[in-house]
Amino acid sequence: MRFIRSIATATVLPVLLVAAWWFTSLGSDDFFWPPLRDILTEVPSTWFEGRLGADVAPSLLRLSAGYSLALAIGISAGLAIGLSAPLRQYCEPVFEFLRSIPPPVLVPIIMLFAGIGDSMKIVVIAFGCVWPILLNSVEGARSIDEVLHDTARVYGLGPAARFRHLLLRGASPHIVTGARQALSIAIILVVISEMFAASNGLGFTIVQFQRSFAIPQMWSGILLLGAIGVILALVFKLVENRVLAWYFGLRRKQ
Amino acid sequence: MRAPWRRGLVGVGVFVALLEVVPRTGLVDPGYLPTAGTIAGALGEQLSREAFWSALLDTLRGWSIGLGIAVVAGVAAGIVIGVVPALRAFTASTVEFLRPIPSVALIPLAVLMFGTSMQSTLVLIVYASFWQVLVQVLDGVRDVDPVTQETARSYGFAVPTRIRVVVWPAALPNVITGIRLAATVALVLAITGELVIGSPGLGRQIALAQSAGAVEAMYGLVVVAGLLGVAVNLSIRAAERRLLRWHVSVRRENAV
Numbered sequence: 001m002r003f004i005r006s007i008a009t010a011t012v013l014p015v016l017l018v019a020a021w022w023f024t025s026l027g028s029d030d031f032f033w034p035p036l037r038d039i040l041t042e043v044p045s046t047w048f049e050g051r052l053g054a055d056v057a058p059s060l061l062r063l064s065a066g067y068s069l070a071l072a073i074g075i076s077a078g079l080a081i082g083l084s085a086p087l088r089q090y091c092e093p094v095f096e097f098l099r100s101i102p103p104p105v106l107v108p109i110i111m112l113f114a115g116i117g118d119s120m121k122i123v124v125i126a127f128g129c130v131w132p133i134l135l136n137s138v139e140g141a142r143s144i145d146e147v148l149h150d151t152a153r154v155y156g157l158g159p160a161a162r163f164r165h166l167l168l169r170g171a172s173p174h175i176v177t178g179a180r181q182a183l184s185i186a187i188i189l190v191v192i193s194e195m196f197a198a199s200n201g202l203g204f205t206i207v208q209f210q211r212s213f214a215i216p217q218m219w220s221g222i223l224l225l226g227a228i229g230v231i232l233a234l235v236f237k238l239v240e241n242r243v244l245a246w247y248f249g250l251r252r253k254q
Numbered sequence: 255m256r257a258p259w260r261r262g263l264v265g266v267g268v269f270v271a272l273l274e275v276v277p278r279t280g281l282v283d284p285g286y287l288p289t290a291g292t293i294a295g296a297l298g299e300q301l302s303r304e305a306f307w308s309a310l311l312d313t314l315r316g317w318s319i320g321l322g323i324a325v326v327a328g329v330a331a332g333i334v335i336g337v338v339p340a341l342r343a344f345t346a347s348t349v350e351f352l353r354p355i356p357s358v359a360l361i362p363l364a365v366l367m368f369g370t371s372m373q374s375t376l377v378l379i380v381y382a383s384f385w386q387v388l389v390q391v392l393d394g395v396r397d398v399d400p401v402t403q404e405t406a407r408s409y410g411f412a413v414p415t416r417i418r419v420v421v422w423p424a425a426l427p428n429v430i431t432g433i434r435l436a437a438t439v440a441l442v443l444a445i446t447g448e449l450v451i452g453s454p455g456l457g458r459q460i461a462l463a464q465s466a467g468a469v470e471a472m473y474g475l476v477v478v479a480g481l482l483g484v485a486v487n488l489s490i491r492a493a494e495r496r497l498l499r500w501h502v503s504v505r506r507e508n509a510v
Contacts (some may be wrong), residue, residue, distance in 0.1 A: 008348035032366050068378065089258040090265035100483025102442040104449055105457065105476050108464040111288045187356045188446075194363070195450055203358070210362035216361050226355035233354035 039219040046114060049226060050207065056224070059202040062118060063190045066125025074130045075175055078137025079167055088138060095135060102129030103185060104192045116197035125189045134249060136178025137241035140171025153240045173247050178239050183236055187229055202228075288470045291464060296470035297477060310478070313444055313455035316372050320379030321440040325433055328384050333389025333417060333425075342392070353389065357382035357449075361403065365451055372454065375447030382443050383436035390435070394422055394428025420428045427498055441486055445479055456482075 018036075025035045047056070066203035074151050108122055114120035144166065152166045168175075194203030241248070275292040276282050288296070300306045335341045357378050364374035398421055406420045448457025455477055463472040 007342045013344045013348045014351065032363075067365045071382070086261060089261035090268075092258075093262040093455060094269045097480050097484055098488075100438075100487060101476060101480035102483065104446040105460050105479055107449075108460060108472060111464075112469065184354065184356065188358050191356060191358045191361075192446060192450060195358075206359075206362050210365060215366075218366075222359045222363060225359040229354040229356045229359070230351055242345050 001244040019024045031213075034216045034219065037225070038216045041221075042216040043220045046220050055200050055205045056204055056228075058200050059190050059194065060228075061202070062193075063125060063186050066122040066189070067129055067182065067186045069122065070129035070133055070186075071179065073126070074133030074178070074182075075137050075168075078134040078175075078178075079141045079163075081134075081139040081169060082140075082141025082171070082231070088142075095131070097133040099119075099138060103189055104231065107189075107193050107196050111197065121190065121193040121198070125186050126194045128185050129190045132181040132185070133175065133178040136174045136181075137171055140174030141167060143174065144170035169246075173244060176244055180236060184229075187232065191225065262381075276443060278502075280453065285469065288473055289354070290432060293424050293473045293477060296407075296468075297474035300474050300478070306475075309454065309459045310373070310482075312453075313448065313457070313482075316375050316379065316447075316453070316455060317437075317440050317444040320376050320383075320444065321383055321433075321437055323376075324380045324383035324436055324440065328387025328432065328436070329391055329429060331394060332388045336392050336395025336425075337413070337417060339371075342396075349385075349388065349392075353385045353485060361447075361450060370452045375449045375453045375455070377442060378443045378447045380438045383440040386436040386439055387429075387432040390428045390432030391425060394425030397428070398424040400504050430494050434494065437485065437486050437490050441483055446466050 021035045025033060026037065073222050073231065081091055103124070106127055107120075110120050110124050110127070114123055148166060148170060152162050157165065191203070191206075192204035194201035195207050200202040202221065202225060206218060209215075209218035210223055259326060270290045273287075273293070277284040277287045277289045318400060328402075335345055360378060361374075364377040368374040368377070402420055402424070403416075406416050411419065444456040445460075447453060449461050450457075452458050452461065460472055460475045460479070462508065463469075463475060467479035
């Protein structure tokens, strides 16, 4: 019974909102605000007949390539820097500056080096995403208890075991925070870089619809983009719950 | 205290030196990555231009208006939703759903509605920074000490007084964290909007420099964008320390 009630509580407002949109837009002949019915009827013919593979898949591939690159670089560099106080002090102001550059302005710069192909987009995504991951990994490595370091040493853990069980584990709550921020940056950057220069991809297609005044199609693209954002956030939450299960358990005990 | 500061300066020095040496040695084509000296020169040249200053002003105006709207709306909505438990339960799923929608998805819509004027960029700024504030305020209101709340209730404080005396001070650290996050996000989206949509501001100057092939000017403007971000971040952190001085001190007293 409680379960049903919580489901009901969670769904009432979204259902009401969608219904409100559906009915208020039903008779709309405003060119820019088409009825929701028209937008939804456009979805299958717009996206499911080829575009899913031709535009959505490349966007997602670029996103995952750039994001994984940022994770690999950010975590390894961040943990290394976090372990050494002098290194951290040397790097801090430069990182502070590089992090403050709004990532989309890197698109024109990286276009100089990497042209307008996939590698440009991947580099842009990686460069934009790496800072929150890196800075949080630095914090994470720093925040590990001294006693744990000493314990690991006393027990004679080898470097590999120390890295995996002490450093990576201990820093993971911070790393996850950084990775979550980076994920929303990644989505923004994949869309922006495709709006700039591309021949396929979600960002490219949506702007194409807008320029050709295919308004219901454009709306369907916006909804799809929103859905992708929501799904990625959900997947992240699942991964987080798995990776940080020990941490949440520890917090509950305290 | 002095050593970290000096090391940071050394780090910046090394970074600038690398930026000077790498293009000079031909490791990277200087046409793609100008030397630090050339960038500084282009930056100086920008500083003497009227167009640069008006662009900077436009960016700051869009940023502050957008941030202002988002903060007022976010704090108001956050307190109302946070104080009424039923509202929180009903809106939780909607907030969780709307928040991860990337703000750039709204770019085509904003362009259709407002063209290349500042309003288009404002839509993006407000949308993106509103959630940052709202979520933090909700967290802050939730973490208000239950004993304090019960005390206020049994003393018969009216709801407005309770909000003013109990909820607001307790949530203030979260509110300020929200504002800090929102300020950064707002600046990113201000410049992004200008760059992609073409509304007036620093972002459009970067796009113009790019299409004119003025690589040095483009780098100079990117440096300005970065420094602007640093300035926003540092000033809000300073304000945070000032505003919350009482908070930390109160907690420390309680601990003793």
